[in-house]
Amino acid sequence: MTSLRRQLSSSIDLSKLKNQRAKAGEQYIPTDVEQIANVITHALWIVPSLVGLFWMQTKSQSQAEIITTFVYGVSLICLFTVSTIFHTVSFTKRSGVLKNFFHIGDRAVIYIFIASSYTPWLMLKDFGGAEITSMWIVWTMAVLGILYQYIFHEQYKWLETLFYLIIGVCPAWCVMHMADPSGVFELAVGGMTYIAGVIFFKCDGIIPFAHAIWHCFVMTGATFHFYAINTYLIGVKQVESSQGMHV
Numbered sequence: 701m702t703s704l705r706r707q708l709s710s711s712i713d714l715s716k717l718k719n720q721r722a723k724a725g726e727q728y729i730p731t732d733v734e735q736i737a738n739v740i741t742h743a744l745w746i747v748p749s750l751v752g753l754f755w756m757q758t759k760s761q762s763q764a765e766i767i768t769t770f771v772y773g774v775s776l777i778c779l780f781t782v783s784t785i786f787h788t789v790s791f792t793k794r795s796g797v798l799k800n801f802f803h804i805g806d807r808a809v810i811y812i813f814i815a816s817s818y819t820p821w822l823m824l825k826d827f828g829g830a831e832i833t834s835m836w837i838v839w840t841m842a843v844l845g846i847l848y849q850y851i852f853h854e855q856y857k858w859l860e861t862l863f864y865l866i867i868g869v870c871p872a873w874c875v876m877h878m879a880d881p882s883g884v885f886e887l888a889v890g891g892m893t894y895i896a897g898v899i900f901f902k903c904d905g906i907i908p909f910a911h912a913i914w915h916c917f918v919m920t921g922a923t924f925h926f927y928a929i930n931t932y933l934i935g936v937k938q939v940e941s942s943q944g945m946h947v
């Protein structure tokens with residue numbers, strides 16, 4: 701009976717599912733089950749993203765809608781594909797140039813994805829002429845984030861997280877001021893989902909499967925935003941703006 705209890709307690713020992721936290725400047729090494737979970741949780745969304753891009757393209761009614769849904773749809777596919785490749789390479793190769801290349805790519809594509817998530821709103825909603833400036837700011841921040849990632853990869857992890865939060869949250873101020881506020885609620889819920897997920901993004905080595913849980917938050921946030929874009933932006937006649945980018 702005692703031995704059975706010991707076996708049961710060891711089989712539910714969650715600490716064995718994770719490794720030690722990474723030291724400063726080093727990458728966390730996931731356990732094998734964590735690696736598999738990391739691959740599965742984003743690989744599952746590659747095909748739905750392709751279908752989503754096709755769906756948005758067929759639903760688009762104007763040139764602006766076609767362009768913006770293409771940018772958003774392709775970034776969605778890139779996010780899940782680059783992430784899946786990185787985690788697969790990380791699991792099979794474990795070290796080397798290829799793993800490092802895709803790790804930088806995995807982090808860099810997040811900046812592109814955040815900018816792409818704002819692009820449909822900035823292109824298709826009326827901001828009284830502020831949309832072009834906002835678009836420049838968002839994409840400039842994304843480029844700076846990618847450069848930071850390339851130059852200082854894994855060196856200042858707290859700064860990386862701060863950059864994600866700045867580029868993710870600051871443009872929301874602009875979106876809150878659009879003439880027609882429809883879709884803001886879903887946009888905010890999606891944004892809050894990403895922010896909540898960042899907690900797990902920072903918990904490698906503390907919570908088992910923390911990175912796979914972060915992936916799940918990304919999938920959920922993307923689903924809210926995909927729903928909002930399809931419900932409020934494309935295939936729907938927007939309020940025309942004399943200074944907007946409606947085509």
Ligand SMILES: [Zn+2]
Pocket residue numbers: 738783787806911915
């Ligand atoms: Zn990942």
